[in-house]
Amino acid sequence: xxxxxxxxxxxxxxxxxxxxxxxxxxxxxxxxxxxxxxxxxxxxxxxxxxxxxxxxxxxxxxxxxxxxxxxxxxxxxxxxxxxxxxxxxxxxxxxxxxxxxxxxxxxxxx
Amino acid sequence: xxxxxxxxxxxxxxxxxxxxxxxxxxxxxxxxxxxxxxxxxxxxxxxxxxxxxxxxxxxxxxxxxxxxxxxxxxxxxxxxxxxxxxxxxxxxxxxxxxxxxxxxxxxxxxxxxxx
Numbered sequence: 001x002x003x004x005x006x007x008x009x010x011x012x013x014x015x016x017x018x019x020x021x022x023x024x025x026x027x028x029x030x031x032x033x034x035x036x037x038x039x040x041x042x043x044x045x046x047x048x049x050x051x052x053x054x055x056x057x058x059x060x061x062x063x064x065x066x067x068x069x070x071x072x073x074x075x076x077x078x079x080x081x082x083x084x085x086x087x088x089x090x091x092x093x094x095x096x097x098x099x100x101x102x103x104x105x106x107x108x109x110x
Numbered sequence: 111x112x113x114x115x116x117x118x119x120x121x122x123x124x125x126x127x128x129x130x131x132x133x134x135x136x137x138x139x140x141x142x143x144x145x146x147x148x149x150x151x152x153x154x155x156x157x158x159x160x161x162x163x164x165x166x167x168x169x170x171x172x173x174x175x176x177x178x179x180x181x182x183x184x185x186x187x188x189x190x191x192x193x194x195x196x197x198x199x200x201x202x203x204x205x206x207x208x209x210x211x212x213x214x215x216x217x218x219x220x221x222x223x224x225x
Contacts, residue, residue: 004185034213038153041178041219042218042219043114043200043202043216043217043219044153044200044214044216045216046213046214046215049213060196084153087153097157098145098153098214099154099155100153100154100206101150102152
């Protein structure tokens with residue numbers, strides 16, 4: 001499976017936008033880009049996913065680079081509840097199992 | 111209603127014992143999974159189970175055996191527990207298998223402590 005690289009941690013102020021980057025330079029043409037987050041003492045929570053085009057949902061937006069070698073999860077207005085570890089994950093055409101890396105720990109300051 | 115539930119939430123047991131963790135999903139999904147999160151917080155897939163087809167992750171010791179009595183349940187049985195089995199175990203489910211299975215719903219986790 002192609003690997004992803006994310007910063008270990010990021011800080012944001014409450015009610016400001018947050019851009020969480022992810023590099024996946026070895027992504028293949030059929031790999032989907034998924035984002036999950038894990039709040040403290042909870043199971044991972046699906047956030048968003050995409051293939052080539054940018055995607056929006058009620059939780060976040062996903063901006064995918066034209067060459068697909070990187071992507072950015074955008075939280076439009078961070079809240080304290082958004083403090084979590086965010087994981088960028090690639091899923092291959094052949095498999096259905098998520099491979100989690102270290103993720104980015106997002107800290108939100110009031 | 112809880113979409114994916116696990117019991118027990120906490121499990122403390124001694125080395126050498128055999129234990130089971132239960133998982134149930136009420137989402138009508140066809141595919142279920144078990145993940146392990148170790149003390150360093152890395153989440154690793156253990157098994158995937160789709161319509162009675164089990165996909166085994168080869169790094170999982172054969173002391174771990176998933177059992178699916180029906181599509182809504184995937185239990186994890188662990189034989190001869192070892193200290194290194196201490197971790198949080200998450201069950202998950204998804205509508206699809208294959209590349210569209212990335213949207214998975216996770217349970218709250220079971221914290222297993224082996225003493």
